[in-house]
Amino acid sequence: MPELPEVEVVRRGLADFTTGRTIDAVEVLHPRPVRRHLAGPDDFIARLKGQVFTAPARRGKYLWLPLASGDAVLTHLGMSGQFRVQPVGAPDEAHLRVRFRFADDLGEVRFVDQRMFGGLSYSEGGAELPGEIAHIARDPFDPLYDAEAAAAALRRRKTGLKRALLDQTVVSGIGNIYADEALWRAKMHYAKATDSLKPLQAREILRHAHEVMAEALGVGGTSFDALYVNVNGESGYFERGLNVYGQEGSPCPRDGRPIRREPFMNRSSFRCPRCQPVPRLARW
DNA sequence: AGGTGGCCCTGACGGC
DNA sequence: TGCCGTCAGGGCCACC
Numbered sequence: 001m002p003e004l005p006e007v008e009v010v011r012r013g014l015a016d017f018t019t020g021r022t023i024d025a026v027e028v029l030h031p032r033p034v035r036r037h038l039a040g041p042d043d044f045i046a047r048l049k050g051q052v053f054t055a056p057a058r059r060g061k062y063l064w065l066p067l068a069s070g071d072a073v074l075t076h077l078g079m080s081g082q083f084r085v086q087p088v089g090a091p092d093e094a095h096l097r098v099r100f101r102f103a104d105d106l107g108e109v110r111f112v113d114q115r116m117f118g119g120l121s122y123s124e125g126g127a128e129l130p131g132e133i134a135h136i137a138r139d140p141f142d143p144l145y146d147a148e149a150a151a152a153a154l155r156r157r158k159t160g161l162k163r164a165l166l167d168q169t170v171v172s173g174i175g176n177i178y179a180d181e182a183l184w185r186a187k188m189h190y191a192k193a194t195d196s197l198k199p200l201q202a203r204e205i206l207r208h209a210h211e212v213m214a215e216a217l218g219v220g221g222t223s224f225d226a227l228y229v230n231v232n233g234e235s236g237y238f239e240r241g242l243n244v245y246g247q248e249g250s251p252c253p254r255d256g257r258p259i260r261r262e263p264f265m266n267r268s269s270f271r272c273p274r275c276q277p278v279p280r281l282a283r284w
Numbered sequence: 285a286g287g288t289g290g291c292c293c294t295g296a297c298g299g300c
Numbered sequence: 301t302g303c304c305g306t307c308a309g310g311g312c313c314a315c316c
Contacts, residue, residue, distance in 0.1 A: 002310085032293085061310075078310050080294080095294090115293045117310055159287065168311080176309065227308090266289080267309055 002077040004061060004139055004173030005213050006221035006228050006236065010083050011058045013231030017085045018053040018065060018109060025049060027099040033081075033113055034098070036074075036121035036132075047122050048073070048100075054127070060139045060172025066127035074123040074130045075111070080227045081118025084110045114227065139173035140210035151202035154194055160283040161197070162190035162269065165209065174209050177222055177245045180270050182209035184244045189276045190269050196281035215241060244270040 002010070026048045028034055028041040037044045052068040065073040075081070084093065087107050098111040098120060111120060123130035137153070138145045150171045157164045164170050165179045174182070183190055185208040188201070197205075216222055221236030224246070229235055239246075243253050248261040252272035262269050 076310075078293090079308075080310095113293095114295070115308090115310095117293065157286090163287090166310095224308090265309090266291095267307085 002061065002079075002081070002221075002228050003175035003178050003213070004141065005178075005216035005238070007058055007061050007063055007077060007173075008141070008217055009221045009230050009236065010077070011056050011063050013085070014056045014063075014065070014083055014109070017107070017231065019055045020052065021106075022052050022103040023048050023050065023100055024103045025101040027101070028097070029092075029099070030097045030116070032097075032116045033111060033119040034121065036119050039122075044120070044122055047071075057129075059129070059133060059142065060136050060168055061175070062130075062133045062136060062172075064123065064126060064130055070125055070127045072123045072126035072130055073120055074126060074132055075120045076118050078113065078115065078117030078119065080115040081111065081113040082227075082229060083231050084112055084229075084233060085231045086110055136168050137170055137172045139171065140206065140213065141173070147203060147206060150206055151199060154202045154206065155197050155199070157194040158283070159194055160190060161188060161192040161194055161205065162264065163283075164194045165205070166265075171206060171209070173213065176267060176269075177242070178209060178213050178216070180245045181212045181243060184270075184272065184276060185212060187275045189279050189282070190264060190271065191282040191284050192279040193281040193283045196279070244272065246270065 026045045028045060031041050034041050034044050054066045054068055056063060056065050063075050085107055088105060093112045095112050095114045096110055097113050100109040123132055153170045154164050162179050165174050182205060186205045188205060216238040219237040222238040223235035244259050247259045247270060249258050252259055255274050257272055257274040259270055260273050
């Protein structure tokens with residue numbers, strides 16, 4: 001469940017470890033995580049040998065490791081992807097998929113991914129911004145993020161509010177957890193029609209999304225199970241800060257009504273039936 | 285062409 | 301005890 005805060009924690013962890021280091025060898029232990037690299041695992045490996053990492057970057061939930069050559073390794077953690085830093089010779093993780101060895105002996109970087117929704121690819125000329133993710137909108141933490149423009153984009157959609165929040169071409173970085181938390185904070189229902197939002201309401205829901213993600217980032221992200229940990233294998237603490245997500249049956253912290261879990265887009269939405277009632281203008 | 289739903293993938297868990 | 305269905309949910313992609 002890595003969303004923006006979790007990906008940012010990983011980016012920061014990798015920054016200390018990869019920046020300026022020279023890749024000695026890459027090992028691909030399962031082909032699926034490099035499926036986006038159409039030329040295949042061998043080509044992926046060959047292109048990386050001898051290259052030097054510069055400081056890692058992020059947009060929304062995408063993370064990339066720029067190379068001094070101007071290219072980049074583009075990655076997405078998907079549902080269960082993790083980057084881990086480990087001493088050379090440490091036992092392989094059960095779901096170790098890709099290993100980066102370096103010219104020095106300060107340890108290696110590993111991509112571990114149980115469900116393999118995540119992956120890595122080689123992006124030519126992608127150091128600044130990989131072309132593969134040019135369509136992804138800026139996230140609220142981006143210095144060039146335009147809150148006004150994002151609110152306008154939200155209101156232009158003809159769909160339900162949560163669907164639009166999860167659409168990475170409107171605003172990036174928000175996933176199921178922070179969408180539900182932002183909706184609760186804004187006292188809005190997930191099915192509220194986006195084109196019925198007043199300009200101020202659109203600004204509000206995005207402000208709440210930014211705020212809840214900032215709070216989560218401040219405590220290392222949200223860890224439900226072992227699927228999200230930082231590069232050193234440590235969990236985040238924001239699970240304690242969740243008001244609705246995963247809280248079915250627990251009292252709403254605002255008004256005490258039991259939180260409801262409802263099916264939504266083949267997954268779940270959590271809301272308070274009293275402070276987030278079904279709107280008059282709804283799109284499911 | 286924007287909106288929508290199916291699919292990928294593995295492991296945990298509950299019911300029988 | 302063991303098998304099976306369900307759920308978790310990112311993003312891509314086909315279809316309308």
